[in-house]
Amino acid sequence: MRYAILGTGLIGTSIGLALRQRLPKATVVGYDRVAAHARLALRRKALTSVASSMENTVADAQVTVIAVPRRQVVPLLARVLRAAPVGALVLDVAGLKSAIVAAGHRGQRTTRTAVFVGGHPMAGTERSGPGFARGDLFVGRTFALCVPIQSRRSAAARHAEVFVRMLGALPVQLSARDHDRVVAATSALPQVVASAVAAAVVDLAGKHTMLAxxxxxxVIRLAASPPALWAEDLIANKRNVLRALGVLQRTLHGFRQAIAAGERMRLHRLLRAGASAQRRLSRRRQVFVSRTE
Structure with a gap:
């Protein structure tokens, strides 16, 4: 079995490591415009070889993973779909899906060879680059697969699910539109909050930050994430992100009002609501994992 990985940053290299740990005899070919990244991925044994071009990477690969930065995916997709063998699976891993999935479907109609599924692993760290990659990065983590409702029982969807499970991840099928709406709350909102809290604490605590x-x-771990990447994604998904921020602002306003007025019972209700929501989130994930494994 031959796998192709385009882009050997954190996610691409982690996918290579996961594949080689689980399928030691598989061929995993990588390519990156930053040659040093590809060489490091090869040294870390995430790849069996490095190709000289995108076309050479994709040729004869049964599965191609596009793990380049989000803005590079759409321009690359048509070329990948033309170069990939008939019936091969092409999967991207970018954090926003609507524009990419639409481009993938347009490309499929034009080439009618490889099949495309938009993907997004809900895994990662605040660090980037192949040096931080881990073969267990996806274990037990959800992996979104954006497949149209009418295609969710298709061979392409099944192929993508098998691949995702091979990484140790848990596949979740949903539309690209729903994906972008949900990740505004589950990914973008925590990122904005982490950055805002870190900046506020430095401003307020001054030289006594050692009391943290x-x-x-x-809370602030995500503030170390790459600013350029997040600035692009927040703006690209701004309608959903602004809606999520509006919900958060209403809750924060409730806390501010209750504290200013000394309303203990209202504060209790707000804090209990947060604790209850945390338990529900944890319980839902446990139920999902138990049903999916």
Missing amino acids: GPGLDG
């Missing part, structure tokens, strides 16, 4: 405990570390 592990709770603060947990």
